Amino acid sequence: MSNINISVTLGPGINTDDVTLQITQTRKSFPFGTAVNAKTYNNASYAKYKDFIGQHFNWAVPENCLKWYYVEAERGQKNYQDALDMIRGLRNQGIKVRGHNLIWPKQKYVQDWVQALSGDELRQVVQHHIEETMNITHGLVEHWDVINENLHGTWYQDRLHDQGYSIDIYRLAHNTDPTVELFLNDYDVVSGDDTERYLEEARTYKAANVGLYGMGTQCHFHDELQPNPDLIKERLDLLSQAGVHIWVTELDVGAVDENTRADYYDRALRSLYGHPAVDGILFWGFWDERHWRGEKASLATGDKITLNAAGRLVFDLLENQWMTHETHTLSASRGNFTVRGFHGDYELHVIYGNQERRDLTQVFTLLPGVDTSVRVDFTV
Numbered sequence: 001m002s003n004i005n006i007s008v009t010l011g012p013g014i015n016t017d018d019v020t021l022q023i024t025q026t027r028k029s030f031p032f033g034t035a036v037n038a039k040t041y042n043n044a045s046y047a048k049y050k051d052f053i054g055q056h057f058n059w060a061v062p063e064n065c066l067k068w069y070y071v072e073a074e075r076g077q078k079n080y081q082d083a084l085d086m087i088r089g090l091r092n093q094g095i096k097v098r099g100h101n102l103i104w105p106k107q108k109y110v111q112d113w114v115q116a117l118s119g120d121e122l123r124q125v126v127q128h129h130i131e132e133t134m135n136i137t138h139g140l141v142e143h144w145d146v147i148n149e150n151l152h153g154t155w156y157q158d159r160l161h162d163q164g165y166s167i168d169i170y171r172l173a174h175n176t177d178p179t180v181e182l183f184l185n186d187y188d189v190v191s192g193d194d195t196e197r198y199l200e201e202a203r204t205y206k207a208a209n210v211g212l213y214g215m216g217t218q219c220h221f222h223d224e225l226q227p228n229p230d231l232i233k234e235r236l237d238l239l240s241q242a243g244v245h246i247w248v249t250e251l252d253v254g255a256v257d258e259n260t261r262a263d264y265y266d267r268a269l270r271s272l273y274g275h276p277a278v279d280g281i282l283f284w285g286f287w288d289e290r291h292w293r294g295e296k297a298s299l300a301t302g303d304k305i306t307l308n309a310a311g312r313l314v315f316d317l318l319e320n321q322w323m324t325h326e327t328h329t330l331s332a333s334r335g336n337f338t339v340r341g342f343h344g345d346y347e348l349h350v351i352y353g354n355q356e357r358r359d360l361t362q363v364f365t366l367l368p369g370v371d372t373s374v375r376v377d378f379t380v
Contacts, residue, residue, distance in 0.1 A: 003371040004339040004346070004364075008330060011379030016330035019378065020351040025324040027345040029367075030273075031096070031280030032318055033059025035250070037290045038082040041089065048305050049287065054093040056315060061098040061249070061282055062086060063292075066137070068103065068111070068129055075113045080136050087140045098249070098282070099141035101185065102130050103169060106153035118159060126156065127172060134176045145185035145216055145249070146173045151197055152186065167208050174211030185216030185249055190272075191227070195235040202242035214245035219268065220284065223254035223296065227264055232271040240277035248272050250284035252297040261296065262313040269317055286311070341366050348374055 004023065010016065034057050040046045041053070053060060064070050065083040072078050087097050103126065107115070117125060134144065147166055157165045173182055184205065189198040198215065205212040217239065221227050239246055253268060255261035272278050285291040287305055288298035295301060299311030307315065324341035343366050350360040357378070366372050 001340050001342055002366050002368065004341050004366060005371060005373045006328075006337055006339065006348070006376070007373070008335045008376045008378060010330070010335070014352075014378060016335070018353050019330040021328045021330070021376070022349040022351065023324065023326045023328070023339050023341070024347050024349065025342060025344050026347055028058065028318070028323060028342060029344040029365075030322075030342070031059040031247075031282070033057045033061060033095070033098075033280070033282035034286050035063040035282065035284045036060045036086060036090070037063050037285075038065035038086040040290055041086045042082060049290070050089070050093075052286070052300065052305050053090070054095065056286075056318070057095060059096050059098065059280060059282060060090050061100045063100075063285070066099055066133070067101060067109070068114075068133075069109055071133070072129070073111060075111075080133075084136070084140075087137070091140065097141045098183075099134075099137055099144040099180070100249075101145040101148035102133060102173065103146065103156065104148040104153070105150060105155045105157070105166075107155045109153075110155055115159075122156070122159060126169070130169065130172055131176050134173060134180070138177055138180075141180060143181045143183055143214070143247075144173060144177075145183050146170050147184070149186050150184065151189075151194055151201060167205065167210060170205060170208070170210035170212060178211065181213035181245075182211050183214045183216045183247070183249075184212065185218065187218040187220055187250070189215075189239065190217045190232060190235045190248075191219050191221045191225075195238050199239055199242055202239070202244055206242060206244060212244055214247055214279070215239060215242060216247050216249035218250035218284070219248050219252075219272070220250060221253040221264065221268060224256075224260075225254070225264075227253065227268040227271065229267060229271040232268070233275060236272075236275045236277055245279050246277045247279055248281040251281060252284045252291075252293060254293055254296045256296050258309040261308075261310040265299075265310050265314050266317070269314065273317075273322070343368050348376070350376060350378065352378075 040049050062083055071080055090097055157163050188194045202215050253264035255264055286299040288295035288301045291298050299314055301308050326339050345365050348362040350357045
């Protein structure tokens with residue numbers, strides 16, 4: 001949070017009791033996002049799905065449509081169009097996009113035709129895929145999860161008998177597009193106990209100078225497991241020692257009872273958002289009909305995509321409690337006052353008597369680490 005320092009100068013004859021200032025945050029700058037299903041988003045029949053995303057989130061990540069097994073299930077038969085249509089639609093809604101993912105080295109996610117390759121041919125095919133995908137999405141995504149879940153899968157390294165191959169892949173990605181921010185991405189590093197292994201992996205990549213920007217912490221909390229704020233803090237404290245940015249990339253909890261689920265999300269979000277090392281939080285879906293874990297992890301349910309108890313809790317935090325909306329009368333503030341605000345876009349409105357002075361409305365942005373001064377000169 002930062003300070004908004006407001007000073008008001010009144011012309012003669014204006015009673016301070018008649019002047020009220022409203023400070024309203026219109027958009028949050030902290031990234032809150034969701035995984036998005038491309039087939040649903042791109043289908044005009046699901047306009048409510050698209051509208052929900054635009055209303056509630058400022059970041060998004062393609063759930064599956066940029067994964068290699070999706071874009072090239074059969075060799076040479078490529079489908080980038082689903083991803084491109086969705087990403088452009090999201091950007092038109094003012095939503096920033098993460099790229100996920102270039103390589104997923106678990107054997108069950110490696111296409112049969114790729115598994116048949118080895119040696120230089122495999123290296124060449126991987127290089128072509130990375131260069132092609134990053135060039136096609138250049139300027140459209142802010143981040144790339146280069147290798148997904150490398151702590152838990154090493155198929156390419158094993159196939160090539162080269163444990164340093166993952167470092168080479170990050171170097172290739174960085175050289176292909178130095179403008180995009182590159183991430184590790186893995187699970188059980190905050191919601192589980194693989195934290196120290198992940199810290200060492202991040203340190204290795206950072207030391208290799210291959211353009212590593214951040215660590216993605218997936219945060220899939222297991223079914224009926226109450227998130228533990230003390231453990232979350234302890235594990236994030238440890239990961240922050242790597243000295244790279246930390247994003248929560250795939251948040252969800254699992255509880256059949258929606259009120260229990262709301263409590264789980266409350267515990268998780270307060271712990272994650274409240275940690276100074278966390279730079280962004282994305283849910284791995286929100287709607288029960290398109291959530292990989294179904295209703296037990298959902299924030300909204302049914303054909304109308306209606307918020308359930310968990311969703312009402314989550315969006316009260318994101319859009320009410322963690323946004324700044326204040327009203328001040330000049331008689332109480334004597335013309336100068338400070339508002340402590342969440343970062344993002346704001347409007348300041350002046351009410352004189354019962355009428356708004358629209359000519360005095362101001363728009364400004366409150367940035368991290370910077371206080372903002374707003375001056376109002378009010379005459380009748």
